[in-house]
Amino acid sequence: MPPSLSYMLSQLSYMEQVRLIMTHPFFTGQCPECKTNIHITERAIGNCHCPVCNWTDRRDS
Template sequence: MPKIPMCDRCLLYAHNPHLVCAVHPAGVNGNTCLDFRENPNAEPVELWEPEGASYYNGELILQPQHRLTQQQQLELVDTHPMFTGRCPRCNAEFDRDWSARVHWDCSECGWMDDTV
């Protein structure tokens, strides 16, 4: 039976496992119903949002838990190989093909990028 999410909040909803509503007993054939009537007594749809998360296009997206201060961000720009092209520990130069690189681990001194 093709029931759409908004059926549960409609005045015409039958609350019956065999019928969807009085107007469309077998359900509607699309994503919307032209006969939808909001039930004022229906439970409101709660979009629970934990701290540090947001809804985008109906999907809950968790944000990174740690935020860098402005000073930490500036230090990262000054020292990270993605911006400098060099290892922050031994100053070894990385290959110039930066567009495909994900990890910035140094083969010279063993420094490992833990920001990813």
């Protein structure tokens, strides 16, 4: 199970939190690499994947 949003944000510095909010598909609706729209049901912190460019936010990838 991916980490919760509150847990994820608590692990980041203030600037990292701002960057996450400005770039993550959970908030923007699009891939940060190729700008492809990602459907809302496919957006989750720690479990987001772009089917076009294969970008992922998983730390183990």
